[in-house]
Amino acid sequence: MKMFDPHIHMTSRTTDDYAAMAEAGIAAIVEPAFWLGQPRTHAGSFEDYFNGLLGWERFRASQFGIRHFCTIALNPKEANDPRLSEEVIDMMPRYLQKEGVVAVGEIGYDDQTDSEEKLFERQMAMAMEYGLPVLIHTPHRDKKQGTVRSIDLVKSMGFPEERALIDHNTEETLPLVLDTGCWAGHSIYPNTKMDEERMARLVKQYGSERIIINSAADWGISDPLKVPKTVDKMREMGIPEVDIETIVWSNPATFFAQSGNLNLEDIETRPNINQTELFDGNSVLRGQTPIVES
Amino acid sequence: MKQHLHDLLRARAGGDALAWLEKALAATTPPVHHNTLLGYYSGASRRMGKRALNLSQQEQARGETLDAELALSHWGADEAARALLLLTLAEQLPPEEFAELARRCYELGDSREQESWLRGLGPLPDCARFLASAVDACRTNIIPVFEAIACENPYPLRVFPEANFNQLILKSLFNGIALERIVGLEARLNASLSRMSDDYVSEREAAGRTVPTDIWLVLAPHIAGEGLVRVHRYLSHEDPAHRYWAALGLGHHANGESREALRARAALEREPRVKAALDGALARMG
Ligand SMILES: [Zn+2]
Numbered sequence: 001m002k003m004f005d006p007h008i009h010m011t012s013r014t015t016d017d018y019a020a021m022a023e024a025g026i027a028a029i030v031e032p033a034f035w036l037g038q039p040r041t042h043a044g045s046f047e048d049y050f051n052g053l054l055g056w057e058r059f060r061a062s063q064f065g066i067r068h069f070c071t072i073a074l075n076p077k078e079a080n081d082p083r084l085s086e087e088v089i090d091m092m093p094r095y096l097q098k099e100g101v102v103a104v105g106e107i108g109y110d111d112q113t114d115s116e117e118k119l120f121e122r123q124m125a126m127a128m129e130y131g132l133p134v135l136i137h138t139p140h141r142d143k144k145q146g147t148v149r150s151i152d153l154v155k156s157m158g159f160p161e162e163r164a165l166i167d168h169n170t171e172e173t174l175p176l177v178l179d180t181g182c183w184a185g186h187s188i189y190p191n192t193k194m195d196e197e198r199m200a201r202l203v204k205q206y207g208s209e210r211i212i213i214n215s216a217a218d219w220g221i222s223d224p225l226k227v228p229k230t231v232d233k234m235r236e237m238g239i240p241e242v243d244i245e246t247i248v249w250s251n252p253a254t255f256f257a258q259s260g261n262l263n264l265e266d267i268e269t270r271p272n273i274n275q276t277e278l279f280d281g282n283s284v285l286r287g288q289t290p291i292v293e294s
Numbered sequence: 295m296k297q298h299l300h301d302l303l304r305a306r307a308g309g310d311a312l313a314w315l316e317k318a319l320a321a322t323t324p325p326v327h328h329n330t331l332l333g334y335y336s337g338a339s340r341r342m343g344k345r346a347l348n349l350s351q352q353e354q355a356r357g358e359t360l361d362a363e364l365a366l367s368h369w370g371a372d373e374a375a376r377a378l379l380l381l382t383l384a385e386q387l388p389p390e391e392f393a394e395l396a397r398r399c400y401e402l403g404d405s406r407e408q409e410s411w412l413r414g415l416g417p418l419p420d421c422a423r424f425l426a427s428a429v430d431a432c433r434t435n436i437i438p439v440f441e442a443i444a445c446e447n448p449y450p451l452r453v454f455p456e457a458n459f460n461q462l463i464l465k466s467l468f469n470g471i472a473l474e475r476i477v478g479l480e481a482r483l484n485a486s487l488s489r490m491s492d493d494y495v496s497e498r499e500a501a502g503r504t505v506p507t508d509i510w511l512v513l514a515p516h517i518a519g520e521g522l523v524r525v526h527r528y529l530s531h532e533d534p535a536h537r538y539w540a541a542l543g544l545g546h547h548a549n550g551e552s553r554e555a556l557r558a559r560a561a562l563e564r565e566p567r568v569k570a571a572l573d574g575a576l577a578r579m580g
Contacts (some may be wrong), residue, residue, distance in 0.1 A: 047402065051401075051402065051403075054404035055404050055405045055408070055436060056435070058404075058405065059405060059435075059436040059437075059438075090329065091329070093329065093333050094329055094332045094336055094402060095336070097334075097337035097340065098336045098337075098404050098407075099340060099404065099406060100404065260340065
C-alpha cells in the first residue's frame with residue numbers, strides 16, 4: 001500500500017531511514033518547519049533551515065523515490081524569542097511563494113503565551129493571504145485547553161476550517177476537532193502522544209473522515225515507520241482497507257493539495273527522476289541530449 | 295535577449311500568468327522592495343509553470359543570432375521568466391544594488407530557482423561578477439543544480455578560470471555526466487586537465503572499477519609517456535565507446551605521435567561510428 005507520512009522531520013534522519021520508509025511503502029512526506037532542539041539565536045539560521053528543507057532535503061528524498069514537501073513557519077517555541085520573531089516573519093512571504101510549500105506550519109501554542117498567540121494569528125493571516133492551508137501544533141502540556149484555544153482562533157478569524165489541520169490529537173481532543181470542519185492529525189510515538197493500538201481504536205470509533213496519522217519522527221526517540229506500523233495494527237484489528245487507504249493516503253494528499261503545490265496526479269507515481277540524474281552510478285543518458293521534464 | 299524572452303513567454307503563457315509577469319516586471323521600477331522582488335522570483339514556478347519552451351524553428355533562429363550557445367529550448371517558462379526579471383532589473387538598478395539583489399535570488403533560491411539562476415547567468419550584463427556564486431554552485435551535491443551550471447550552459451566556457459573549469463569537468467566525470475553536455479569543451483582542453491584525468495583513470499583501474507568512456511576526450515590531448523600508451527590500449531578496447539572517445543581525444547593531441555596507432559586501428563575497425571572518428575582524427579593531423 002502506498003503511504004503518506006504528513007509530518008516527519010527528515011533533516012534529523014539518516015539515509016537508512018529513507019531506505020526503510022521507501023521499502024515500507026512511504027511515497028510522499030511533508031516536513032514541517034519546527035524547532036531543532038537547540039534554540040536558534042539568529043534569524044539567518046531560519047533562512048538556511050528553510051533553504052535546506054526546500055533544497056537539499058527534497059533532493060535527498062527524491063534519491064529514494066520519495067516526494068518531499070514542506071511547510072514553513074516560525075514555530076510556537078521560538079515565537080517567544082523577540083530577537084527572532086519579527087525578522088523571521090518578515091522573510092516568510094518569500095518562502096510562502098515557493099513550490100513544494102504546502103502549508104504554513106507548524107504554528108500554534110506551546111506554553112500558550114501572549115506572544116505565541118500573536119504570532120499564531122499573524123501567520124494564520126499570512127496563510128490566508130498566500131492561499132495556503134495551516135498545520136497547527138497542539139501543546140503537550142495543557143493539551144485540551146490548547147486545542148480549544150486553537151479551534152477558537154480558527155473560528156474567530158474566519159479561517160476556512162477545511163484548510164486547517166490540527167495535529168497531535170488524543171482521545172480527549174479528537175472529538176473536539178471533528179466537531180469543526182478541521183482535519184485531525186495524530187502523531188504515533190514510541191512512548192508519548194499516541195500509539196498504534198489506541199489509534200486503531202479511535203478509527204473504529206470515529207471512522208476515517210478527516211483523520212490523518214503521522215510519525216512526527218524527529219531528533220528525539222521516535223520511529224519513521226510508525227505510519228506503516230499503524231497500518232498493520234489497523235488491519236489486524238479489522239479496519240477495512242478502504243478506510244486505511246483513506247487515512248494514510250487520500251486524506252493527507254487531499255488536505256495538502258489545497259495549497260496548489262501538490263498535484264494529486266503527480267504523486268500517484270514515484271518522482272520523475274530527471275533523466276540526467278544518476279542511475280546506478282551512471283547517467284542514464286551518456287552522450288545523448290537530456291530530456292528535462294516539464 | 296530580454297525582448298526575445300518576453301516574446302517567447304507572451305507566445306506561450308495564459309492570461310493569468312501574463313498578468314502576473316507584467317506585475318512582477320513592474321516591481322523592478324525603483325525604489326525596488328527587495329523582499330517583494332525575491333517573492334516574485336520564487337513565485338515564477340507556480341505562476342508560469344515549468345513546461346520547457348521548445349522553440350519553433352523561427353524562434354530558434356532568432357535566439358541563435360542573440361546567443362548561439364544558449365540552450366533556450368530546454369529552459370522552462372519559469373526559468374525564462376526569472377531570466378527576464380533579472381535582465382529587466384539590471385536595466386533599472388545601479389550595478390551594485392542589482393548585483394546584491396541578484397545574488398540574493400541565488401542564495402535564497404530552492405533548487406529550481408538556483409537552476410534557473412545559473413542557466414540565466416550568461417546573458418546578464420557583466421556576468422563575470424557572478425563568478426564566485428557560479429563556482430560555489432559547482433560544490434553542490436544536488437546533481438540537477440550542478441548540471442544547471444555545468445551542462446548546456448556557456449557560462450563556464452566563457453568565464454571560468456582554468457582551475458575551476460577543470461574541477462567542473464572532473465566532477466562531471468565522477469557523477470557520470472556526459473562530457474558532450476559541456477558547452478565549448480574542445481576550446482578549453484589543457485595540460486593539467488589531461489594530467490588530472492589520467493590520475494583519475496589510474497585510480498579507477500587500481501580499484502578494479504570501470505573508467506568513464508568519454509574521459510579520453512579530455513585526457514588524450516595533452517598526454518605523453520605511459521598515459522599515451524594507455525590511451526592507445528583503449529583504442530582497441532572491446533567497448534566501442536572507449537574506442538570512439540579515444541579516437542576523438544587523440545585527434546586533439548598536440549603532435550603526430552598517435553598517427554601510427556590511429557592508422558593501425560582504422561585498418562581493423564568495423565564499427566562505422568568509431569571508423570568515422572578515427573578517420574576524422576587522422577584528417578585533423580593532416
Ligand atoms: Zn513536528
